[in-house]
Amino acid sequence: MSDTDDRQPHTGATPLGARRRRRGLRITAWVAAGVVLAGAGGAGYLYVRLDGNIHSVDIDSALGADRPVKLGNGSMDILVLGSDSRSGANRGYGHDSGTARSDTAMIVHLAKGHRSASVVSIPRDTLISRPACAKPGGGTVAGAPQAMFNSAYEVGGPVCAVKTVESLTGLRMDHYVEVDFTGFTHLVNALGGVPLTTTKAISDTKSHLTLAAGTHTLDGDQALGLVRTRHGVADGSDLGRIQLQQSFLKALMDRISGLGLLTSPTKLFSVADTATSAITTDTGLGSVGRVMGLAQSVRNLKSGHIHMVTLPVRYAPTDRNRVQPIAAKAAMVWAALRADKPIPAAAVKGSAADKVDAGKVVGPSAGQGPPP
Incomplete structure (x- = not known):
């Protein structure tokens, strides 16, 4: 998610970008649980309603066979994007330039x-070699050797974003998930807010967020402000904002796990309805039945078993408002994923992101149950 000046030249310690909080895989688990309950009650309408909510893109057909091979070892790689479109229902979040970028x-x-x-996490302003991509409306956009990462979505939509990530990592993306501003805020509100604790006060006029130090239950707009905040924490860079997003994602997952949705079918359907309406997926996840299959596969995944890092980067010597991957360290990250092993600490040590401590500003609150 980006704030209103995100597409202007930046100064200082390298601002970069963010968004979607595209919510975590636990959300898909709760969506699927909602479908199970609906089916158990014989309410076929609810299944059809949830199934019809999901918008999908046929990325596999668009990219064809010229892709990295599937790992085939039972692991799975999913590209999760947050787009910063301000058209339609998103107009209230700033000026619409006519294009959207993947700011998370x-x-x-x-x-x-x-x-x-x-x-x-891949910083939005990472300079990468973007491959040639088909335009959504027809034609082709040429590749670029030094393009910002988030320009891939801007010029070629989800298909180009996936193609660029696969080119960067050498990994086949098994699935794609995307969310926008409005979907994010509606999801947080459907959950009754997300409790978390701030260790320092946050004040950022760009993201319209003011929080005192202490424990809060953020509503949708406040949560969006938090994951868009850059100027109010740490060094003001996008690398700090990414850490805030990662911390919020953990709090969001804890919130979903602690709500006891399975004991309240009405609340569960409300959350499932909102979540399925919020997402765009690849066609491989483009139905509630397919989402259910993924949900069943992650039913034993706990938030404490999720390791979050930022792509190892350094500031670009020609532009301090951009970053570039540290090739050797990035290769360690992709090799670990390819081998289905944990990312080694050495892979991120010394990265510019390793020197930012914005993640210490936000943590989960004690007790993630529903508000009184």
Whole structure:
């Protein structure tokens, strides 16, 4: 998610970008649980309603066979994006320039057995070699050797975003999930807010967020402000904002786990209805039945078994408002995922992201149950 000045030149300690909190895989688990309850009650309408909510894109057909091979070991890689479109229902979040960018990007690697996961955040302003991509409306956009990572979504939508990630990592993306501003805020509100604790006060006029130090239950707009906040924490960079997003994602997962939704079918359907309406997926996840299959596979995944890192980067010598991957360290990250092993600490040590401590500003609150 990006704040209103995100597409202007930045100054200072390298601002970069964020969004979607595209919510975690636990959300899909609760969506599937909602379908199970609906089916158990014989309410076929509810199944059809949830199934019809999901919008999907046929990425596999668009990319064809020229892709990395599937790992085939039971692990799974999912590209999770948050787009910053301000058109339609999102107009209230700032000026619409006519294009959208992927201001939050995470590769979620589910290890074999799906009991643990690694999440790699890619800074939006990372300079990468973007491959040639088909335009959504027809034609082709040429590749670029030094393009910002989030420009891939801007010029070619989800298909180009997946193609660019696969080119960058050498990993086949098994699935794709995307969410926008409005979907994010509606989901948080459907959950009754997300409790978390701030160790320091946060004040950021760009993201319209003011929080005192202490424990809060954030509503949708406050949560969106938090994951968009850059200027109010740490060094003001996008690397700090990514850490806030990762901390919020953990709090969100804890909230979903602690709500006891299975004891309240009405609440569960409300959350499932909101979650399925919020997402765009690849066609491989484009139905409630397919989401249910993924949900069943991650039913034993706990938030404490998820390791979150940021792609190892350094500031670009020609532009301090951009970062570039540290090739050797990035290769360690992708090799670990390819081998279905934990990302070694040495892979991120010394990265510019390793020197930012914004993640210490936010943590989960004690007790994640529903508000009184």
